[in-house]
Amino acid sequence: MNDVAIKATNLVKKFGDFVAVDHLSFEVNKGEIFGFLGPNGAGKTTTIRMLCTLSSPTEGSATVAGFDVAHQGNKVREHIGLVSEKMIMYDRLTAQENLRLFGELFDIPRNALRERIGELLRVVNMEKWADQQIGTFSTGMKQRINVIRALLNEPEILFLDEPTLGLDPQSTNEIRDFTRSINDDAGTTIILTTHAMTEADMLCDRISIIDYGKIVALDTPSNLKKVITGADTSVIELDVPNITPTLVSNIQSMSCTQTVTVEDETHIRVHATGDEACDNVIDTVRSGAGQIRSIHNVEPTLEDVFLYLTGHVVREQVADKVTTQEGRHGRRARSRIR
């Protein structure tokens, strides 16, 4: 148990009849960056809320930093930091006042707190703004303060729930770098939820892919990608200027095809098995009068892994374009209401 930061056993959370988190079991090692990757409504936030003692599990149990979330709530809270989807900041208070308030709530001695606040502000380059009201900040600046707020108590475990949501590319990169450095420098265990594949790929030591409240796969990013290549599946990207629905359904109906995704007006991504996969796809497109501008056998991304494992894509706006929903696993084509 010494190198385990979090252990969840059969965690279940129901809202009425709706099962948001469905028997999750996993372990997070100390010093790890552990990612929850999943589409909207997968249950990522609900899981984090249970681990942070903000919501009590309907069934199952979990220990965080060695303490039981159900019975030792206060102990758990002493050892964690939380950056949730909504900013935990008061707009009419200055950065300094916000940080002082939360520091006091963690019972950090006054002098130590003053030093810690100064140090953290320096790390994120926000000393100049210490005495400005948060409400006047840009989203990126707010998020920097919000993240250091979660670090005031030098938590063993830091929860980051979609920390880069709604940030511009530059702020996104800053927060990602900062996340890395927190993990490198202080050895803080980090639980990160995201539906940005690249973010998970870049940052996480291990990723748990979660869908409909269940863990679909849990491994390192490179091992996850091997799921596809190991299963003799190729990811083929085609550049076809004249895509038609008939063409797509023709490809879909081939025996070697698993999924077809129309990525934009001219690109199709196909998962297909077998050595002849590529040739078969080309033949089908040709016979359907499709022009092929280029065709690549590409390295699978986490997005492909997710698609392969669940039969649907992560981002909802893309999900609308998926021409097939049936998938290889005979997965229920459940519609998502949000």
Place this chain on the structure above:
Amino acid sequence: MGARSGIRHALWIAWKDLLDLSRNRMGLVMLILMPLFMMGMVGYIFPSNSGMSHVPVALANLDAAQGNTSLGTQFVAQLEALNNKTGMMDLSTVGSAADVKSNIQNGQQSAGIIIGSNFTSNLKTGKQADVTIVVDESNPQMSSLIQTQLTQAIGLMGTQTATYGLNQTYKTPLNYSLAQVAPYNVQTTGIVPGQTSYFEFVAPGIMGMVVMMSLMTGLPHAISYEREMGTLDGMLAAPVHRMSILGGKVIAQTTRGMMQGIMVLILSIVLFGVVIQGSIALILGILLLGVFSLVGLGILITSFTSTEETATMIMMTLTFPMMFLSGVFFPISQMPQFMQVIAQFLPLTYTISALRQVVVLGAGVPEISRDIIILFGFGIVLLSAALLAFERAMKR
């Protein structure tokens, strides 16, 4: 995590809320304007006896004079003389009874006095003379006041006339004549010296009401708002006892409410001339006790509602009738029986009654001990229920 750090956390959370409030310009303006509007509106909408002056009244003297004596004209002169002293009416003479009626109908005058055509002849032949008071039924409050006042004034004039008549006819001394005509001299006296106005009655009520409203709407707002904004999670994910969070909110909202209560107190004294008979410290003490008696209800509602919108709606639905039933504007004893029964179950009733006794009658602790005990009782029962509900609600 002992009691001391629990209290410290609560104070920090209250500090945060009050700092936030102090920087919310719109919130501050409302904080000051609300009591001002309340006092102003209530004070001026409900007219009181002492406030009645320069009421426009139409006067029609239809008396047919006999020779060169017109007792009707004499009556008018007497009425004018009396009115000059009190300044109660603005009399304007009209020609006929129909004019009186139409003037009241078109809103020019609020009442009318008609002196009958047989006025002089009736009096000369030893009969009663007719004076008719015409009232405006579209304003019952006003018309009943005018009716009382005019009846009283004309009665007084009658007494004067009769006394003078006795004195002239039988040469009896004036004071003896008066005792014959009006044997009973009725005087009214209150517990405290001086005149009391409706303001004196209503100021304690508004004070109690403003503090309660502020707390009852402020508390659910403060908690559900933070829940919706997601900032509540920040406090809940810190090693802070739930009671400290609640305590901090209660302290902040109580402070806000008390500030408004004190505003009302100052306004009533400075602007509306209310004289505080009892001790100010006791008044503040009762207000705090009033807060204690109701805070549980605020927490209960906060616990059972998940959004700010529903919380505010429920609060409004509850506080509005409570305001009327607890005797803020009208004495409870004048309400229908069933309302009086309901009023007994409202903590605000006791807060206001205690406040009124202290403000108007100068009562001390012993005189209001019953109210104090009842308020404590309400507070303890509601608060115990509320804390149980709150614990549970935070775990959703």
